Amino acid sequence: MAFDLVFFGGTGDLVWRKLMPALFQAFRHDTLPEGGRIIGVGRDDMTDEQYRQQIQSRFEQVEGDKRPNPEEFARFASLLCYVRMDLSKPESYAALASRLAERETDHVVMYLSTAPSLFTTVCEQLAACGLNTPKTRIVLEKPLGHDLASNRAINHAVGKAFKEQQIFRIDHYLGKPAVQNLFALRFGNALFEPLWRREHIANIQITMAEELGVEKRGGFYETTGALRDMVQNHALQLLCAIAMEPPINAHADAIRDEKLKVLRALKRWTPDTLSQHVIRGQYSAGNVEGKAVPGYREEPGVSPQSCTETFVALRTEISNWRWAGVPFYIRTGKRMASREAHIEINFRPTPHEIFKSPVGQVNKLVIHLQPKDGLELHLFAQGQSKRGQGSGGATLSPVHLDLDFDKRFGSERVGAYERLLLDVLDGRLNLFVRSDEQEEAWRWVEPILRHWSTDTIGPRPYTAGTWGPSASSAMIARDGFCWSEEI
Structure with a gap:
């Protein structure tokens, strides 16, 4: 060829x-x-x-x-x-x-x-x-x-x-092996589909964090920001992969039709939700791995008065029968505590508790995108009982099953850009975004951009090497939940 x-x-x-x-x-x-x-x-x-x-x-x-x-x-x-x-x-x-x-x-x-x-x-x-x-x-x-x-x-x-x-x-996140395995997990196995709905899932969290700052891309980032750079494309594509209905087949348009339905079902923004459910931040000087790093406004090519966001956290819902009432949380940022990207599916507690569950722990499925590539299924198990203690009143301990795709399939697996370039050469459109998908994503994001253009507060500062501004934790805490590192 x-x-x-x-x-x-x-x-x-x-x-x-x-x-x-x-x-x-x-x-x-x-x-x-x-x-x-x-x-x-x-x-x-x-x-x-x-x-x-x-x-x-x-x-x-x-x-x-x-x-x-x-x-x-x-x-x-x-x-x-x-x-x-x-x-x-x-x-x-x-x-x-x-x-x-x-x-x-x-x-x-x-x-x-x-x-x-x-x-x-x-x-x-x-x-x-x-x-x-x-x-x-x-x-x-x-x-x-x-x-x-x-x-x-x-x-x-x-x-x-x-x-x-x-x-x-092209959206290189769709080429990541873990995202491909997300589709396989959902639509190639019968195990999770009965649980993949509002009756069993309490919340879903998408995290895309980077330790690096803007480096030499300050001029580019000044006109872009985290919302345009990460949320409008990568984060929403991941959300679609999690929330979409099973397509009728594996053809490109069948898959993209279902993703489009998710984007159209995202709850529209109101003045109240824009104020309470969208947090923007900007990193200030701090220490990362023991090394002092400058704040965003001290980076080359960045205005000293810049209001460009380097961090976004938001809460949204999908208005359909499968997901009604389930909050989806997205956060992304630069100069954060570690470089990692993962999706966390948090399940609801058992309807009637007969064991003492660990405080703050839940059953969850974690899909790791980077730097680790794999799945973790977090469960509870009963260890060896103390003498004289029956099963009633026993305390459960958290355990997890860990599937590392690199160890299972070898570290020389196809990378994201390699897979996508080969798909282009073969003419396969499954992992690429259709124009109506992009437009719907922009339509959903635009009210946030307009709100920020008139917002006098500006981005909240957060110290480099942390997990973002405290308002992000407060936002998710209002629903009674927390980010994974806060458990």
Whole structure:
């Protein structure tokens, strides 16, 4: 299956840090289709060989056994070439068309790893020079717009050049192995489905925490913030995977139809819920792993008076029969106590207690996304009874079953970007987001953005290396629950 994969932004951070290593791993695993060519596009003036040398120098920063040895890279480098382009000039696209015409392929993938402001221009120019053929697929990186109007404008422009079946809106969280196993857990086993509803689940928590700050991306983050960067896409996609009804089959549109129903069923915001159920924060200077780190406003590229949020916690509900009344909590932030992402399904207590359960403990299922990848099922069990003590009045102890996917299936499993790139090359849309999903997510998020634009309080400060502002704990405590680390 001969293909050309074109990276617009081919000298950028995402390409060398994520996309090229993912393609190399597919090459190493022998899952990258044969007959491929990878074309980097950028403004710098360089030859194919210079581009290969640049990628090789970046690969030297890859840690451990994922770094290619010289012989491996030499074979992989034979796939790489480079085209210099100014994306604002039509004549540059003619040069790309000429390079693509050098050989016959089954399909061409255009991966837009650029600023979203360039998406419309690139798609219009691709159409103008005839590069939007039926065998072309286009991949769009997030963020796709900064609000509903800009998202619609981008989708409209892309839709004029390409059919929906040719458009792959990527969300790398959907490629994570643990998220794939979430679908398998729910729809490939009979064990949990009878319990996956309001009668048995007390609350669901989604946490996506990072120890790092904004690093060198302060300028980008100033115009984005945690709500746009993490909640509107990653968090809501995870929520959909948890809450969606079983699709009629495993086809892309069947899955995306059910996710769309969840987004449409999310409770709409009111002035009261916006004030009480949405918390924004911003990290201040502190210590992380014994090292002093600056506050957000001291980061390069950040305004000293910035009101950009680096933390969001919110509470929402889904207005349908399965989930009515069950609170869903989402929190995400930078410079937090640890780097981890997980989903916690907290079950209701037994309807009639005949044992003494541990205080504050509940049965729960924890789905770990990073850095650990696996499942934990938390139960109660009775240990050895003391002499003279019968079962009545015995105290239960918490125990858990731990399934580590890396240990069970091997640590060389397919990574998120590797899986998604292979799906693009195969034309599988299951793990990609449809335009109406994106619009519905923006429609739900926009009232929060409008509320913040008139809110005089601003983001609440939290010390770097903690779990965010105390208002986040107060929000969940009003329902009688707490975050997992607070038990």
